[in-house]
Amino acid sequence: MIVADKKPIEEIIEEIKDDEKILILGCNECVTVCEAGGKKEVGILASALRMYFLNQRKEVKIDEKTLERQCDHEYLEEIRDVMDQYDAVVSLACGVGVQFMAEKYQSTPVYPGVNTCFLGVTEERGLWTERCQACGQCILARTGGICPVSRCAKRVLNGPCGGSTKGKCEIHNEIDCAWQLIVDRLKALDRLDDYENLIPLKDWSSDRAGGPRKVVREDVQQ
Amino acid sequence: MKVKTLSKLEKILAAGHLAVTSECGPPRGSDPEVITKKAEMIKDHVDAINITDNQTSVTRMCSLAACIRLKLMGLEPVLQMVTRDRNRIALQSDILGAASYDIHNILCLSGDHQSFGDCAQGQNVHDLDSMQLIQAVRHMRDEGKFLGGGDIERPPNMFVGAAANPFADPFEIRVPRLAKKIAAGVEFIQTQCIYNMDKFELWLKMAGDRGLLEKVYILAGVTPFKTAGMAKYMKNRVPGMEVPDELIKRMADTPKEKQPEEGIKICIEQIQRLKEVEGVHGFHVMAIEWEEMVPEIVEKSGLYPRPSVD
C-alpha cells in the first residue's frame, strides 16, 4: 500500500492560518491503514486546529469528512455540493488524492496533510517499510522475490556492493542488505547458481525517468 | 594472457612482472599542484597511478581532470569511475574524454553512498552498476559501439579493471562475484586492503579451483598502518575490512613514536608473503595521506626498480 506519515501540525497551520472555513478530508484506504489520514486522524487534526484557532481568538469553521478514496471520480464527486462552503481543504489522502482533488475543484485550494513516503508493507503496527518503487518492469522473478531497485540503497542489479557488513547495508546497520537477502533466498530455493546470471542494463524509461506514466487498458475502456 | 590494449599496466602484467600501482586523491579544490606533487613523489616506484572518483562521496576535483594532468606529465593513470554520480550518457562521454587523452586504464566501481559525504541530500544516479559498466566499456572498446547502438569514431582503448573485496559479506558469494565480473569482461582486479592473509589466500585458492586466476590479473591491496589507532579504526569502523587481532596487538604494543615504522614493516612483510602466492600479479599500495612512504615500501619489498616495457 501507499505509506504516508502525518505532516507536523505547525506546517498545516502555516497554510491555513488565514482561512475561515476549512474542510479536513480523510481517506479510508492506505492512509487509514498506516494511521496517518483516516477518520480518526481527521478527528484529531480537526480538534487540534479548532483549539488552535480558538486560542488565536479567530472564528474558524472546521468540518470533518472521510471519503472511501480520493483517487476515483465517484468518491470525490460526493462532496461537490458542499465545496463552495469552504475556503480551503486539508486533504489527508496521499499525494495522489490531494492532486485529484485539486484537479476536480479548481477554485478551492487543497493542502496536503500528510507526507507520502513509499509503497510498502506493515511489518508490525507502527512500522512500515518500503518494498517497491514502481519501476514499471518487475524483475522479482530473477531475484528470488526481493527487489534490488527498492531495497538496495544503490539499486545495484548485480550486487552486493563492497560495503555490505554482516547482512546490513553500509548506510545504516538497521537496513538489511538487499543482496544478502537475495542470496539467502536463492540458497533457500536451491538456486544459488542463478546468482551468476548477469542482469543487463535496465530500461529506466518505464520508471520516473521516462516522464509521467500511464497505463491504458483498451479492453476495459468504454 | 594476450595484450589487448595500449595500456602500459597491461603490458607489464602480460610480461609476467609483478605490477605496482598506487593512488592519489584529488584536492578539494582546483589546485593542480596537489596532484603533480603527489605524483612526483611516487612516479618512479609505480607502474600506474589510480585517481579516486569523489571517494566516500566527498566532492573533489574530478578523476578525469586529474588523470589528464598525470598523462601530461608522461605518467600512466588509472581512471576510477563510480556509477553513483553519472548516467550512461555521462559515463560514455567521460570515457571518450579520457580516451581522447589516451588514458588506457579504467577501474569500474559503484561508489560509496552519498550519505557518507558532503552532499547527503543529493540524488544518486546508479543508472548502471559496476558490473554493467565493465560490460559497457568492453562493448565500446571491442565492438566500437555506443550503448545506444551507433558507431564510435576512434573507440576507447582501455584496460578494464574493477575492485574486489574478499572480506565483505557474504563470504560465500565472493568467488562467484569474481566469476561474474570476469564474465562481464573485467581484465584486472585491485582488491580492498588485505590484513587477513589466510582468508585472502583461501579466496584465491577457491578462485583458482574454478579456473578464474588464469582469466584475470589480481593486484593485492595493501595499506600501512600509521598508528595503532588507525589499525583499530579500520577494524571497527570501516565496512568490509578485516584486521586480525594479532596485528592490532602488535601495533598497540609498539611505543607511539615507533608505530609508523612498525606499520611500514608489517606492510612490507605482507607484500613479501603475497609475492609467493599463486594468482597474485602485483600490488596496489594505498598509503592514504602518506604517499611519501610508497617509495620506501616498494624498495624494501624488493619491487624496485620498476620494469620498463615498450
Next chain:
Amino acid sequence: MRLQYPSNIQIILVPCTGKVDVLYILRAFEKGADGVYVVGCMEGDCHFNNGNFRAHKRVEQVQKILDTINIGGERAQMYNLSSSEGPRFAQIAVEMDEKIRKLGPNPIKLAKKKAA
C-alpha cells in the same frame, strides 16, 4: 474510604485505560476542560495486558499536540496505581488539581467567552 479529594474533578469510568482514545482527551480540552488525567493500573498489572501502555502513549501524543497549539502539554497526564490504593488516588487528585491551578484555566475558555 471517605477520603477527601477536590470537588472539581469529574471522573469518567472506563473498563480499561486502553479504551481512552486520543480524540476523547482532545475533545475534552476543546469543550473547556482545564486538565485531563488518565489513571490506569500499575504497569504489568493490566487486566487486558497492555491497555495502560497504549494509554500512556496516547497521553504522550496528546501532550505533544497541546504543546504545538500552545494549550500546554502538562495539562494532560498519565498516572498508574492499583485499584486498592485509595489514599494514592486522593493524592493524585490533589496533585493534579494544584498543577492545573498553577497553569491557570484552559486558554480556550477565555477565547470562547470573548467570542460569545
